[in-house]
Amino acid sequence: MAQNDDRRVAVLRAIVEDYVATREPVGSRALVERHALGVSPATIRNDMAALEDGGYIAQPHTSAGRVPTDKGYRLFVDRLDDIKPLSGPERRAIAAFLEDAVDLDDVVDRSVRLLAQLTHQVAVVQYPSLRRSALRHVELVAVGARHLLVVLITRTGRVEQRTVELEAPLDELVVTQLRARLNVAVAGRVLADLGTVREDLRQAFPPADRPLVDAVLAVVEETLALEGEERIVLAGTANLARGGSPDFGRSLGPVLEALEEQVVLLRLLSDMAEDEATVTVRIGRENQHEGLVETSFVTTGYGTGDGSAVARIGSVGPLRMDYPGTMAAVRAVARYLSRTLAG
Structure with missing residues (x-):
């Protein structure tokens, strides 16, 4: 897709937003009714056809609607103008919850449970690396x-x-x-x-x-x-199973098995630590593990306030994820986690 094709990106963004909100394939009529895209229905249909030809959306089964592909989600995430901030009450709740922690184990435990509650997905917190800790x-x-x-x-x-x-x-x-x-x-x-x-x-x-x-x-x-001291803590695994696992086309078993393999998650976190982005997103097969091909992994680093990361925190969820919301929650909890450790 040409970098200057903003209109088709806007159509893709609308498809992603609707699919995340409804879990239903999105048709051109729904886009016309729900979004002020400023173009005719015929133009939207043409744009959807171009997006499908480019591999950004696909038609599941015989449905008249379309759903985003891994490639479509990737373009959507890459074209996010900004990560929406959490609300004031959400930020204050995070601060209050973490400030009461009594030691490192308590801080990690509170952080992972809090992130799982905010995202309704699986939260992952890597313990601070001894190798990188001052x-x-x-x-x-x-x-x-x-x-x-x-x-x-x-x-x-x-x-x-x-x-x-x-x-x-x-x-x-x-x-x-x-x-x-x-x-x-x-x-x-x-x-x-x-x-x-x-x-x-x-x-x-x-x-x-x-x-x-x-x-x-x-x-x-x-x-x-x-x-060998490196380890991670998980919370919210049950979130993936809620609603009968409609976001996973096959059994949820491979996903849960992958999440139980700390070596797999530590390797992914290590790979994502090399990304220069503040918040890193791996989508579907980008996770390079068969059990995680139907998931997305959003992570960022945290430290002790000096700008260097000693470990990572993140959220694992279905491809049909609220990416802006998840990215905001991961970033916010990481910031407060860093401040708590620095204090």
């Missing part, structure tokens, strides 16, 4: 003559702890000095930055104490690099 504090606690507990606290509120076994007995004074110097060196840094502080930190201690420094830095880096 450190807030490192605590060192002697738990024996040769054992040291290393506690990592990230700016997202994630807490991880590991125990280090040392060859030589611990010196409490050296542990205290290392704790102080370590926090000055690594506060606000992510895994990729730690290599630059290692040698400076080692040189701050006499050779006899450097094995302790090396052991602690090694466990910090190893913990932050653990990909």
Whole structure:
């Protein structure tokens, strides 16, 4: 479709909006009655024929109406002028709901349930990645003559702890000095930055104490690099089944099975993180998983207020999705999630 063919895009937009609202194939008569497109019925029929020839709409079965295809939904999303903002009451409700969270687990749980309620679809929240999370504090606690507990606290509120076994007995004074110097060196840094502080930190201690420094830095880096710690939380799976699953031409089983495979969702989220768009939308076969070919996935990143994303949040629903509304809800919850973590 030519980029300057605004009229046919307007017809496609009207078809998408009507189909999302009614679940019924859309005919030219309905478009004339419901939308002020400013052209004759004959012109609309011609535009619909051109859209069908271009693969943007299709005729299901023997119905006189048309429904959008994956390609049509993609053009509709790409031509959205703006994402409509949520209402004032909706924004205030999101803020109030998330501000009462007591820790990271509670924040994630509240966010995923809230997004599922707003979209009436499946909500997905990825836990903050340790690899991309900046450190807030490192605590060192002697738990024996040769054992040291290393506690990592990230700016997202994630807490991880590991125990280090040392060859030589611990010196409490050296542990205290290392704790102080370590926090000055690594506060606000992510895994990729730690290599630059290692040698400076080692040189701050006499050779006899450097094995302790090396052991602690090694466990910090190893913990932050653990990909196995990546996980996601889902809510609203039952939303897909409401109404007898009319949006899925086959069994809902493959969709639910795909959603249960965290590896699949994590891979999709990782791929979508590379998109430069503020809100990323994958439609149908763009999801590159057979179980998700009849779904769309809307995601965006969230972080701690410094502009960098540490994980993603999103919504999975049928192709017949309220794309502007879903995109607005995902973006709004992500923003408040970021503010909550930054606070």
